[in-house]
Amino acid sequence: MKKLFGVIGDPIKHSMSPSMHNDLFQIYGIDAHYQAFHVKKEHLSDAILGFRALGIAGFNVTVPHKEAIIPLLDELDPLAKAIGAVNTVVYDNGKLKGFNTDGSGFVKGLLDRVSSLKDKKVLIVGAGGAARAIYFTMAEAGPQLLDICNRTVSKAELIVKECPFQVPASALDINKAESKLETYDLIIQTTPMGMAPAIEESPLSVHNLKPGSFVSDIVYNPLETRLLREAGNKGAEIQNGVDMFVHQGALAFEKWTGIEPDIKRMKDKVLKQLGGLSC
Structure with a gap:
């Protein structure tokens, strides 16, 4: 059968x-x-x-x-x-x-493109189920800094508090994260924003993005979200959710x-x- x-x-x-x-x-x-x-x-x-x-x-x-x-x-x-x-x-x-398998799947895919996470300052955008899985798995890898931002900051704070792995971290609102975006080497977008059919949505502005940073969006349809397109135009290396x-x-x-x-x-x-x- x-x-x-x-x-x-x-x-x-x-x-x-x-x-x-x-x-x-x-x-x-x-x-x-x-x-x-x-x-x-x-x-x-x-x-x-x-x-x-x-x-x-x-x-x-x-x-x-x-x-x-x-x-x-x-x-x-x-x-x-x-x-x-x-x-x-x-x-x-x-x-x-x-x-x-979200967190381990993400990190496996990321390490196809990034040689090491130990020296990275990382920002995770979003505080849902995928964000939590990726945050915990990234924390275990031991980056230099692992911040998380969300429109509802209390949800981000809960993820930081309940993470079983110790890592320098802060929970931020979107505006604060945008204002210090140049701090981060790696930005990971974990929300559904930008997914088809709402392809012109974006969770944050990349105005302060550091050229040469790495921006990963877990959305894979479309292959290039608005966030990735704008980050690429700012000189970032980009990765979609495939x-x-x-x-x-x-x-x-x-x-x-x-x-x-x-x-x-x-x-x-x-x-x-x-x-x-x-x-």
Whole structure:
């Protein structure tokens, strides 16, 4: 019987996950299908009950469900529990177990482009589930400075307070972060702002951006967000969300199948579907 996998989110139409994972199932000879499911907040619990009834083998979780899904699962991986967000679920012996591959997926993708994080002064923009995962993983890597900014500063403060790894850090509002943007070597944008169809949105101004800095945006559709375009025009090196997306997807695929997939093939598949070259 064909195994069912999927991804839930709202919106979800933009997701490249079905194309990427179904290609992997085909090349590795796995009798399975991966489907995108549009699930609104108010229908999340019903969707998980439906997955249980169907015996879904595993699924990914994207915005806005990464935190809300936790009470609906049977078990949590320790890292996912510490982060307080889940992006990958495995169905194992009748139980749904939640994992978080966002942070590790992001750092793996970042290290394809940046040789070391130890000497970097870093700013993370946003304070949602992805931001928390990336913040904790970056903190473990031990950068020189790891600040975080958000429109609601209290959410950023909570991430700093609850991070299990000690690192010099401050929680800032957006205006304060913009005023001292030249401080940072690496800026990581973790919010959905700039995602299709709202492609002209940007979470902050790059007026004070330091030339030669590195700006990474976890949005991958479009391939170049307004933030990245403006940062590139200011002389920054830029990276979109394709690398993170592919690496976190590879980690999820490995948890579901035990197979370490071909990263290059995954990235090529996504870029082909998006119709462009990664930055």
